[in-house]
Amino acid sequence: MKAISYSRYGGPEVLEYGEVRDPKVGPDQVLVKVRAAAVNPVDWKCREGYLDAVLDAVFPVVPGWDVSGVVVQPGVAVPEFAVGDEVIGYVREDFLSRGTFAEYVAAPVRTLARKPRNLSFEEAAGLPLAGLTAYQVLVKALEVKRGETVLVHAAAGGVGSLAVQIGVHLGARMIGTASEHNHDFVRGLGGEPVAYGEGLAERVRGLAPEGLDAVFDTVGGDTLKTSANLLAPEGRLASIADAEVLSYGGRYCFVRPDPADLRKLAELAELGAVSVHVQEAFPLERAADAHRLSEEGRTRGKIVVTMDWETEEGIA
Structure with missing residues (x-):
């Protein structure tokens, strides 16, 4: 073959x-x-x-x-x-x-x-991979609930774009970092876009002055540190990019095959909740x-x- x-x-x-x-x-x-x-x-x-x-x-x-x-x-x-x-x-x-x-x-x-x-x-x-990553982090690691405010990094990417949609389906308010030219794309997913780069923390605080309930980090490094500082007192942090998240009391996540989770993603796609x-x-x-x-x-x-x-x- x-x-x-x-x-x-x-x-x-x-x-x-x-x-x-x-x-x-x-x-x-x-x-x-x-x-x-x-x-x-x-x-x-x-x-x-x-x-x-x-x-x-x-x-x-x-x-x-x-x-x-x-x-x-x-x-x-x-x-x-x-x-x-x-x-x-x-x-x-x-x-x-x-x-x-x-x-x-x-x-x-x-x-x-x-x-x-x-x-x-x-x-x-x-x-499969991107969807399982997003689903397992949001549902199992961060346990996102209706009415919570969640920040997703790289919200226009493969994992991030699916995370925004899954979070919206869960009833969360989803804020997503993205380049300016991707802001309309993120809005189309149901998220609130925020620009990368210098001043990110101030821009996020402007959208969520009481702090974030959860952050899904896909970048690591300085972005992870900034994210930790944006959490509300009981906020949760998870990263798929940087094991240093453990030092902030967060979860380091690596996706795993799971047929039940994959079936759930397929159901969400057929409902029109995820594209x-x-x-x-x-x-x-x-x-x-x-x-x-x-x-x-x-x-x-x-x-x-x-x-x-x-x-x-x-x-x-």
């Missing part, structure tokens, strides 16, 4: 488009014909070797953890899905090798849920360009790669 892979750590230039071996389907796995796979910052961080201390790389590595596609073959111990089911998944294992930037992926059943009917495959591919903005879609053979765009750090919503099944027969 065709796939993107790399045989050593490095920049986007190590990504190669070509043939890799067809995946085997274990008892608890589902063979998925990939229609689209989203790009996340963790993909290029893995490619650069930044996660080598916690994830073994079995080269060649096919990158990618997000997927949307169609079930081709359920494993012998998988009654949950049947051939032809449309699914989404956050296909993360405890090592790097069998990713989603390929025509097919053998996904552990614990990583999958049914695809929202109202989302395209490209949109649906952008939901996915796709900034750009690249064909699989241009995945390196998708990585380069992700590394620029100015993504509005999600970047995805897509498969051309009109010209590729594959193994199905």
Whole structure:
């Protein structure tokens, strides 16, 4: 099958488009014909070797953890899905090798849920990792409640844009940091935009003079320190970017595959409470360009790669 892979750590230039071996389907796995796979910052961080201390790389590595596609073959111990089911998944294992930037992926059943009917495959591919991150931080770590005021950093990005929408659905008032050119986008999500940069603390205090009930940090560093100082006396702080959050009494969060949470996200999408903005879609053979765009750090919503099944027969 065709796939993107790399045989050593490095920049986007190590990504190669070509043939890799067809995946085997274990008892608890589902063979998925990939229609689209989203790009996340963790993909290029893995490619650069930044996660080598916690994830073994079995080269060649096919990158990618997000997927949307169609079930081709359920494993012998998988009654949950049947051939032809449309699914989404956050296909993360405890090592790097069998990713989603390929025509097919053998996904552990614990990583999958049914695809929202109202989302395209490209949109649906952008939901799992970013959506699970936003949902697990807001609902499980910060326990956001109706009527609370919450600050989300990078509110126009993949995680931030979904966090704003989930928070609005929970009944919270969502304030989001964003560049000026993304302020209308954040408003369209139901959030109140505030500009980055010098004077951020004063601008946020102007919007929430009694302090914030919760802050969702996606940036770290000085932004994390500023956020801690904006909390109300009983305010909560969580970060996905900087473990230093623990020194402020906050929570350091790393997303995990959870089929129940993924099903909840799909429900929210079908209710119209959550949508996915796709900034750009690249064909699989241009995945390196998708990585380069992700590394620029100015993504509005999600970047995805897509498969051309009109010209590729594959193994199905």
